[in-house]
Amino acid sequence: MMPVLRFHGNGMAEKRAKSPPLSAAARQRLQMADIARLAGVSTSTVSRALSGSPVVNEETRARIAELARSVNYTINVGAKNLRLQQNRTVAVVVPYEAASGQHVSDPFFLRMLGSIADALTERGFDMLLSRVDAERLDAAALPYDTGRAVGVILIGQWHHHDQLNELAARQVPMVVWGAHMPQQLYCTVGSDNFAGGDAAVEHLIGLGRRRIAFFGDIGLPEVAQRHAGYRQALTRHRLAPDPKLVVPMAFVAARARAAVQDLINRKIEFDAIFACSDVLAMTAISTLRENGRQVPADVAVVGYDDIEMAAYFNPPLTTVRQAIDAGGKTLVDALFSVLAGKRELPQVLPTELIIRSTTAPPRTR
Amino acid sequence: MMPVLRFHGNGMAEKRAKSPPLSAAARQRLQMADIARLAGVSTSTVSRALSGSPVVNEETRARIAELARSVNYTINVGAKNLRLQQNRTVAVVVPYEAASGQHVSDPFFLRMLGSIADALTERGFDMLLSRVDAERLDAAALPYDTGRAVGVILIGQWHHHDQLNELAARQVPMVVWGAHMPQQLYCTVGSDNFAGGDAAVEHLIGLGRRRIAFFGDIGLPEVAQRHAGYRQALTRHRLAPDPKLVVPMAFVAARARAAVQDLINRKIEFDAIFACSDVLAMTAISTLRENGRQVPADVAVVGYDDIEMAAYFNPPLTTVRQAIDAGGKTLVDALFSVLAGKRELPQVLPTELIIRSTTAPPRTR
DNA sequence: ATGAAAGCGCTAACAG
DNA sequence: CTGTTAGCGCTTTCAT
Numbered sequence: 187m188m189p190v191l192r193f194h195g196n197g198m199a200e201k202r203a204k205s206p207p208l209s210a211a212a213r214q215r216l217q218m219a220d221i222a223r224l225a226g227v228s229t230s231t232v233s234r235a236l237s238g239s240p241v242v243n244e245e246t247r248a249r250i251a252e253l254a255r256s257v258n259y260t261i262n263v264g265a266k267n268l269r270l271q272q273n274r275t276v277a278v279v280v281p282y283e284a285a286s287g288q289h290v291s292d293p294f295f296l297r298m299l300g301s302i303a304d305a306l307t308e309r310g311f312d313m314l315l316s317r318v319d320a321e322r323l324d325a326a327a328l329p330y331d332t333g334r335a336v337g338v339i340l341i342g343q344w345h346h347h348d349q350l351n352e353l354a355a356r357q358v359p360m361v362v363w364g365a366h367m368p369q370q371l372y373c374t375v376g377s378d379n380f381a382g383g384d385a386a387v388e389h390l391i392g393l394g395r396r397r398i399a400f401f402g403d404i405g406l407p408e409v410a411q412r413h414a415g416y417r418q419a420l421t422r423h424r425l426a427p428d429p430k431l432v433v434p435m436a437f438v439a440a441r442a443r444a445a446v447q448d449l450i451n452r453k454i455e456f457d458a459i460f461a462c463s464d465v466l467a468m469t470a471i472s473t474l475r476e477n478g479r480q481v482p483a484d485v486a487v488v489g490y491d492d493i494e495m496a497a498y499f500n501p502p503l504t505t506v507r508q509a510i511d512a513g514g515k516t517l518v519d520a521l522f523s524v525l526a527g528k529r530e531l532p533q534v535l536p537t538e539l540i541i542r543s544t545t546a547p548p549r550t551r
Numbered sequence: 552m553m554p555v556l557r558f559h560g561n562g563m564a565e566k567r568a569k570s571p572p573l574s575a576a577a578r579q580r581l582q583m584a585d586i587a588r589l590a591g592v593s594t595s596t597v598s599r600a601l602s603g604s605p606v607v608n609e610e611t612r613a614r615i616a617e618l619a620r621s622v623n624y625t626i627n628v629g630a631k632n633l634r635l636q637q638n639r640t641v642a643v644v645v646p647y648e649a650a651s652g653q654h655v656s657d658p659f660f661l662r663m664l665g666s667i668a669d670a671l672t673e674r675g676f677d678m679l680l681s682r683v684d685a686e687r688l689d690a691a692a693l694p695y696d697t698g699r700a701v702g703v704i705l706i707g708q709w710h711h712h713d714q715l716n717e718l719a720a721r722q723v724p725m726v727v728w729g730a731h732m733p734q735q736l737y738c739t740v741g742s743d744n745f746a747g748g749d750a751a752v753e754h755l756i757g758l759g760r761r762r763i764a765f766f767g768d769i770g771l772p773e774v775a776q777r778h779a780g781y782r783q784a785l786t787r788h789r790l791a792p793d794p795k796l797v798v799p800m801a802f803v804a805a806r807a808r809a810a811v812q813d814l815i816n817r818k819i820e821f822d823a824i825f826a827c828s829d830v831l832a833m834t835a836i837s838t839l840r841e842n843g844r845q846v847p848a849d850v851a852v853v854g855y856d857d858i859e860m861a862a863y864f865n866p867p868l869t870t871v872r873q874a875i876d877a878g879g880k881t882l883v884d885a886l887f888s889v890l891a892g893k894r895e896l897p898q899v900l901p902t903e904l905i906i907r908s909t910t911a912p913p914r915t916r
Numbered sequence: 917a918t919g920a921a922a923g924c925g926c927t928a929a930c931a932g
Numbered sequence: 933c934t935g936t937t938a939g940c941g942c943t944t945t946c947a948t
Contacts, residue, residue, distance in 0.1 A: 215696075215698065217941060217942085218941065218942065219941080227918075227919090228918065228919045228920080229919090229941090229942080229943090230918070230919055230920080230943080230944080231917085231918060231919075233942070233943055233944085234917095234918090234943090234944095237943085241917065241918090242917065242918080243917060243918090246917085246918090258692075258696055258721060259696075260693070260696040260697045260698075261697065261941090261942075262697065262698040262941055262942070263697045263698055263699050264629050264632055264633055264638070264698055264699070264940095264941080264942090265633055265698075265924090265940075265941035265942040265943090266941080266942055266943075267629055267924090267942090268629055268630055268633055268923095268924045268925065268926090268940090268941080268942075269923080269924050269941075269942045269943050269944085270924080270942085270943070271924060271925095273629070275679075278680075282665075292658070292661075293657070293658050293661070295661060296657075296658070296660060296661040296664075299661075299664075299680070300647075300682070303680065303681070303682050304682070307681070307682070312679055312681065312694075312699065313679070313680050313681065314640075314677055314678070314679055314680075315643075315664075315668065315678050315679075315680040316668070316672070316677065316678065317665070317668050317669070317672070327623075328625070329677075331580075331623055331624075331625040332625045332626065332627065332628040333580065333625075333627040333628055333629055333630075333925090334628050334629070334677065356623060438859075439859050439860060439862070439863040440863070442863070443863055465859065465860060468860060468863070468864070469860065469863035471865065472863050472864050472865030472866075472867075473863070473865070475865045476865060494803075494804050494830065495804060495830060495833060495834065495860075497804070498804040498805070498807070498808055498833070498834035498837055498838070499833070499837050500836065500837030500838070500840045500841060501837075502837075582925060582926085583925065583926065584925080592934075592935085593934070593935045593936080594925090594926080594927090594935090595927080595928085595934070595935060595936080595937095596933085596934060596935075598926070598927055598928090599927090599928095599933095599934085602927085606933065606934090607933065607934080608933060608934085611933090611934090626925090626926075627925055627926070629924095629925080629926090630924075630925035630926040630927090630940090631925080631926055631927075632926090632940090633924090633925080633926075633939095633940045633941065633942090634925080634926045634927050634928085634939080634940050635926085635927070635928095635940080636940060636941095698941090
């Protein structure tokens with residue numbers, strides 16, 4: 187393949203040879219002019235041939251295509267984008283909570299990422315992945331501001347609804363996975379958290395549970411809505427919510443463990459837990475068991491997300507399933523809608539209570 | 552912000568107004584010429600000011616910087632890259648097994664992704680994430696071939712060591728997370744799978760276990776090495792490996808469940824399981840329990856990865872910890888080394904057996 | 917059917 | 933210290 191470089195006329199070879207920074211390798215990549223020279227045509231023809239223009243001779247088109255393939259030449263997307271003033275990249279931004287220390291590794295995120303990646307691929311778009319400090323969500327606009335991406339998909343509102351509104355006011359094309367908030371300027375796609383929380387707790391109450399703990403960070407809009415659902419279900423059954431049973435916590439397993447321990451140590455009675463993620467739920471169950479409490483006999487547990495493990499856990503976990511796959515697709519559709527200039531409305535995806543064994547029929551003491 | 556557009560001279564405004572495709576919004580993004588006009592200087596000065604060139608007047612520099620900030624102007628990275636012939640993007644490619652249907656959602660991948668993202672961010676590089684069919688790993692080179700990325704980090708060799716060698720022969724700057732294979736032309740970074748498998752099984756044997764099942768897809772180089780470690784430990788203790796105890800399976804929870812059921816149904820005796828991922832191990836434990844088998848009393852279990860849940864599972868899971876965080880950083884370091892033209896050697900990261908409760912002291916029947 | 921030339925947004929000589 | 937100019941790799945009029 188090296189000999190190819192010898193074909194360069196007008197000093198191109200030398201030009202390439204000189205620049206040292208970072209990549210002797212990167213410099214060697216061949217470009218359209220090389221293909222043109224090898225094929226004995228102009229770059230215009232190569233360009234047309236490679237883009238399948240009907241105007242070029244079929245025979246030359248085939249010859250050029252074959253040549254390009256044989257040397258693994260592919261059009262430089264950056265240059266093409268610049269010339270065409272287009273861009274086929276979407277930024278997906280995953281916030282991380284620097285404070286809670288832990289890096290997200292909840293399976294939920296990966297599934298969401300995968301689902302977005304698929305939807306983007308289907309449309310021929312690339313995905314630029316970045317992480318931002320959950321306290322500085324405004325940084326999510328950077329890939330857009332720098333022209334790296336045509337728009338942004340942000341996974342979660344976290345604690346900064348306000349910052350997101352600012353971005354929207356700035357007209358950053360953006361769609362956010364999360365909860366629909368009043369007076370929100372940006373487009374959200376999310377599950378029906380309120381219904382999810384309500385259904386979970388309704389189910390627990392139906393089982394005869396009365397002291398239902400809530401595990402989750404109420405500062406997050408999504409969790410707040412699940413909590414609202416929790417309260418509504420309690421109220422509907424004339425059960426007084428007990429603040430001691432509402433335990434704020436990030437999506438970190440260690441917190442669920444600590445919470446269960448704490449509840450038990452403080453001798454706060456509870457006969458059920460509604461946890462805002464399956465990882466929290468599973469951790470809670472393990473901790474209960476260590477403390478000699480049976481699930482579901484002593485404590486019934488409902489999780490959230492329906493991750494892969496949920497069905498295979500012992501006992502199989504009752505949980506609120508989020509339509510993650512639909513979520514990714516919906517997020518992407520919504521972003522393109524926004525890009526097309528439409529005023530996209532927030533979308534709420536249905537949520538489904540998957541009843542398995544951690545919530546069993548009424549106890550028969 | 553609209554008035555800004557009125558400043559455009561020589562027909563720029565019209566030019567922008569015309570192009571309809573995809574993004575009326577995208578077209579509006581302002582550029583260096585706009586800033587120059589607003590500041591009453593040339594684009595060169597803006598360019599210099601924004602890149603912090605010491606040659607420009609401090610007062611103008613500050614003024615321009617402030618102006619740019621106030622209108623959220625950021626240099627167009629695409630154009631900059633083209634001009635500079637540089638590129639600050641690395642492609643991270645995650646293969647998916649179209650055959651086994653399931654999309655990866657193993658927490659392991661997300662942690663690895665996060666760790667790579669951090670290492671890349673630290674170096675000021677962006678991350679382009681893509682998925683490829685695990686049967687067509689050669690497609691992983693696309694982001695490089697199209698000039699989108701300077702290099703590629705591939706997560707896993709899967710079944711196509713050969714395709715990767717081809718890419719390496721083509722000089723695609725690439726680093727692969729996986730096992731070091733004989734005659735490998737590309738650089739790998741991976742855990743010491745052999746030692747990991749050996750340690751896990753040595754531990755089980757030390758506990759008095761003799762019939763140790765192996766759960767994992769031996770077709771994958773990494774798993775094959777863990778299996779080799781498994782065999783070595785058995786051999787060292789003069790235990791004959793029983794092929795019936797080696798159960799091939801993808802990293803999918805359902806498979807672990809089926810395997811345990813099958814072993815029990817076929818009345819194949821076993822007193823331990825070494826599973827190639829924590830998700831498989833946890834699923835196996837849950838299934839054992841459903842079948843009335845105690846862990847670790849009847850069956851001891853060792854997992855792999857040490858994901859977050861492992862410590863919080865009940866019983867807490869004994870597992871082989873992979874240095875995932877170090878892994879991401881090492882992958883990135885290795886890629887830059889390759890980009891710098893060095894012949895980077897494969898790196899093997901240490902592995903650590905984390906003993907928890909699923910492997911308890913010898914049974915006292 | 918093909919080529920020459922201009923220009924996408926930016927930076928870096930080179931002048932002044 | 934600042935502006936003018938050329939050109940990164942590509943596409944697309946406009947000629948031929």
